Amino acid sequence: MRNFILDEMLHDLGVDMPTNKTSSADGIEWNLTDFYESLDDPNIERDLNKALKRADDFAEKYRGKIEELKLTPSEFKEAMDEYENIYELMAKIGSFAVLSYSVDTQDPDRGALYAKAQEKSSEVKNKLIFFQLEWQSLDDENADKYMESDELDKYSSLIRHWRRYTPYMLSEREEQLVESLQNTAKKAFVRLFDETIGDIEVPIEIEGEEKKMVLDQALSLLFENDRDVRKKAKEGVTKALKDKNKLLTFIFNNIVLNHDTISEFRDYPHPMTPRNLDNRVDKDTVDALMEACINNVEMVHKFYEIKKDLLGYDKLYDYDRYNPLPGAPSEITFEESKKKVLNAFERFSPQMREVAEKFFDNSWIDAQLKPGKRGGAFSASTVPSVHPYILLNFTDKPRDAMTMAHELGHGIHQYLARKQGYLQQSTPLTTAEMASVFGEMLLFDKMLEEEDPETKLALIGNKLQSDFATVFRQVVMTRFELSLHEARKEKGELKPQQICELWLEANEKEFGESVELTDDYGWWWSYVLHFVHYPFYCYAYAFGELLVLALYGLYKEQGQEFVPKYIELLSRGGSEDPKDLLAEIGVDITDPEFWQKGLSVLWEHLDTMENLLKETE
Ligand SMILES: [Zn+2]
Missing domain, CATH: 1.20.140.70 (Oligopeptidase f, N-terminal domain)
Incomplete structure (x- = not known):
C-alpha cells in the first residue's frame, strides 16, 4: 500500500553525506x-x-x-x-x-x-x-x-x-492490524536505527590527537585529499560500526523479515513487487535497467585505472573511491553556490530561477550545521497549501553546491506539481530523482564552461565518480538487498559476518580488479539508511540518473523547444504513470536501448576525459 503520510516524504541523496561543525551556511535556517x-x-x-x-x-x-x-x-x-x-x-x-x-x-x-x-x-x-x-x-x-x-x-x-x-x-481488519502493528515493528526499528546511527561517535586520530566525530562527519573525510586521513576515517568508521554490529544486524534482520512476512501474506510474487507498484514501473523495466548497468560495468574499471595513474598509486583501495581528482576547486561558500546554481537554472529557464529564488528569499531552506541535526539532504514536498522545504548540511565543499542544485531540482518539481493536489503531486520514486539530477546537470555544464583543460579534467572525473555512485553503486545496493532477502529466507536469522560477505560480493562486481575492497569495508552496509527506511529504493537513483542523461541529450538536440515540454512534465507531478508522462516528450522507458542511451553519455564523458588527459600531458 502507498503510505501517503510521513513515510515517503523524504527524498535523500543516496551517497554518503557529511556534517562539519561550522560553515558559511551558519544562520541559514528554515522558517x-x-x-x-x-x-x-x-x-x-x-x-x-x-x-x-x-x-x-x-x-x-x-x-x-x-x-x-x-x-x-x-x-x-x-x-x-x-x-x-x-x-x-x-x-x-x-x-x-x-x-x-x-x-x-x-x-x-x-x-x-x-x-x-x-x-x-x-x-x-x-x-x-x-x-x-x-x-x-x-x-x-x-x-x-x-x-x-x-x-x-x-x-x-x-x-x-x-x-x-x-x-x-x-481484509479491512487485517489491513488495520498491519497498519497499527507497524508502529511497534517496522517504524520502531527505523527509529531505533536512526537513533543508533545518530549516537555513533567515530574515533579518529588526527595529528596525533584522537577526536570523536559523528558518522556523517567521519564519512566526509573520505573526500579528503590526504590519503592517510581517508585511511584513518575508514578505520574509525569500521570500528564504530563493528561496535554496534549486534544491534544493527538485529535491526536489519527484522526489517527484512518484516518486509518478507507482509509480502507473503499479500502474495506478492517478488520482494520488489511492492516497490515496483509504488514506483509505477514493471519488473521487466527494472531488470532491463539493472542488466544494462551490469553490461557496462567495465566503464567503472576503466575510470579507476585512470584515477590510479593520475594519483600515482600502485593500487586503489575502497577509501580511494571518493577523493576528488587533483585540480578541482576545493571550496565554495553558500552564497557562491547559490549564485552559481541560480545562474545555471536561469540559463535553462528564467521560470526555474524564479521558483528556486523563492526557497532562498522565504527561508524554505535549512543549510547550517548543527549538533543533533539529521545528516544528508532532502526536499520534502509537504502539502500543496504550504510549499516544499529543503534540508542541507552545507560544508563548503564543491559537492555541496551539487547537492544544492539536486535538492532545488526536487524543490522546483514539487513546487510546480502542487496544482495536482495532495494525492497526485508526488511522483513515484523512479521519476522523483529526475528533476534533481537534471538540476545537477545544468550546474555541471555551466561550471565546465568556465574552466581550463586541467580543471575540466578534474571536474569531469569527479562528476563521473559521483555518477557511478548514483548509477552503478545503486544497482550494487539493489543486488545486495535482493541477496539479503534471499539469504534471510534460506538461512534464517543472519549473522553479521554473513551480511558482510553478501555486501562484499555485490560490491566486487562493480569494481572488479580496479579497486581492492578491504575486509573493513565488509561492515559498511550497516549504516545505509535506505535499506532500513525504504526497501529497494536505490534503483530509483540509477533510473533517475540514466533517464536524465537521455533527457539532457534531448535538450541538447532540441534547445529551447525542449524547455516548455520539460516544465510541463514537472508540473504534471504524479498525475500519470512515468511511462505515459515520458512518452509525451518522446521517451520510451520500456525500450532496453533507451537505458543504453543514458549509459553512452557516461562513456562519452570517459572519452572526453581520456582526450583531455592527452591534451594536458
Ligand atoms: Zn534526490
Missing part, C-alpha cells in the same frame, strides 16, 4: 511558521482533532457506498475531494513534526510530536482505509464505469493505480 507558530501552537491539537473528526464523518457517510454501488460518479468525486483534504490536513501536521524533528533529533519534545503525528496519522488512515479497499474490491465492470466517467477525470489515473493493488489486498 516553519507557514505550518504552525511553534511546537506548542494550539492549532496543532485543533487540526489533529479536526482530521480525526472529519475522518469519522467520512466513514459514516461513505462506508458501504461503493460496495453497494450507491455513489454516482460525481458523488464519488466529492468523496475523493474530502478524502484528499483529510489526508492533506494530517500531512500538514506530519510535515511540521518531521521537519522540526529533522533539525534537532535530540530534543525530546520534537521526538514526542513526531511520534504523536505518526500515531495519529495511522489512526486517520485506519478510519479511511475502507474507502480504498471497497474501491479495490469492486468488480471490474463497475470499476471501469467510474474510471471512464468524465466527472472523475481528476482522479482517474490515481484510482486506476489503486486497482493494481487489488490482487494483493488483505
Whole structure:
C-alpha cells in the first residue's frame, strides 16, 4: 500500500553525506511558521482533532457506498475531494513534526510530536482505509464505469493505480492490524536505527590527537585529499560500526523479515513487487535497467585505472573511491553556490530561477550545521497549501553546491506539481530523482564552461565518480538487498559476518580488479539508511540518473523547444504513470536501448576525459 503520510516524504541523496561543525551556511535556517507558530501552537491539537473528526464523518457517510454501488460518479468525486483534504490536513501536521524533528533529533519534545503525528496519522488512515479497499474490491465492470466517467477525470489515473493493488489486498481488519502493528515493528526499528546511527561517535586520530566525530562527519573525510586521513576515517568508521554490529544486524534482520512476512501474506510474487507498484514501473523495466548497468560495468574499471595513474598509486583501495581528482576547486561558500546554481537554472529557464529564488528569499531552506541535526539532504514536498522545504548540511565543499542544485531540482518539481493536489503531486520514486539530477546537470555544464583543460579534467572525473555512485553503486545496493532477502529466507536469522560477505560480493562486481575492497569495508552496509527506511529504493537513483542523461541529450538536440515540454512534465507531478508522462516528450522507458542511451553519455564523458588527459600531458 502507498503510505501517503510521513513515510515517503523524504527524498535523500543516496551517497554518503557529511556534517562539519561550522560553515558559511551558519544562520541559514528554515522558517516553519507557514505550518504552525511553534511546537506548542494550539492549532496543532485543533487540526489533529479536526482530521480525526472529519475522518469519522467520512466513514459514516461513505462506508458501504461503493460496495453497494450507491455513489454516482460525481458523488464519488466529492468523496475523493474530502478524502484528499483529510489526508492533506494530517500531512500538514506530519510535515511540521518531521521537519522540526529533522533539525534537532535530540530534543525530546520534537521526538514526542513526531511520534504523536505518526500515531495519529495511522489512526486517520485506519478510519479511511475502507474507502480504498471497497474501491479495490469492486468488480471490474463497475470499476471501469467510474474510471471512464468524465466527472472523475481528476482522479482517474490515481484510482486506476489503486486497482493494481487489488490482487494483493488483505481484509479491512487485517489491513488495520498491519497498519497499527507497524508502529511497534517496522517504524520502531527505523527509529531505533536512526537513533543508533545518530549516537555513533567515530574515533579518529588526527595529528596525533584522537577526536570523536559523528558518522556523517567521519564519512566526509573520505573526500579528503590526504590519503592517510581517508585511511584513518575508514578505520574509525569500521570500528564504530563493528561496535554496534549486534544491534544493527538485529535491526536489519527484522526489517527484512518484516518486509518478507507482509509480502507473503499479500502474495506478492517478488520482494520488489511492492516497490515496483509504488514506483509505477514493471519488473521487466527494472531488470532491463539493472542488466544494462551490469553490461557496462567495465566503464567503472576503466575510470579507476585512470584515477590510479593520475594519483600515482600502485593500487586503489575502497577509501580511494571518493577523493576528488587533483585540480578541482576545493571550496565554495553558500552564497557562491547559490549564485552559481541560480545562474545555471536561469540559463535553462528564467521560470526555474524564479521558483528556486523563492526557497532562498522565504527561508524554505535549512543549510547550517548543527549538533543533533539529521545528516544528508532532502526536499520534502509537504502539502500543496504550504510549499516544499529543503534540508542541507552545507560544508563548503564543491559537492555541496551539487547537492544544492539536486535538492532545488526536487524543490522546483514539487513546487510546480502542487496544482495536482495532495494525492497526485508526488511522483513515484523512479521519476522523483529526475528533476534533481537534471538540476545537477545544468550546474555541471555551466561550471565546465568556465574552466581550463586541467580543471575540466578534474571536474569531469569527479562528476563521473559521483555518477557511478548514483548509477552503478545503486544497482550494487539493489543486488545486495535482493541477496539479503534471499539469504534471510534460506538461512534464517543472519549473522553479521554473513551480511558482510553478501555486501562484499555485490560490491566486487562493480569494481572488479580496479579497486581492492578491504575486509573493513565488509561492515559498511550497516549504516545505509535506505535499506532500513525504504526497501529497494536505490534503483530509483540509477533510473533517475540514466533517464536524465537521455533527457539532457534531448535538450541538447532540441534547445529551447525542449524547455516548455520539460516544465510541463514537472508540473504534471504524479498525475500519470512515468511511462505515459515520458512518452509525451518522446521517451520510451520500456525500450532496453533507451537505458543504453543514458549509459553512452557516461562513456562519452570517459572519452572526453581520456582526450583531455592527452591534451594536458
Ligand atoms: Zn534526490
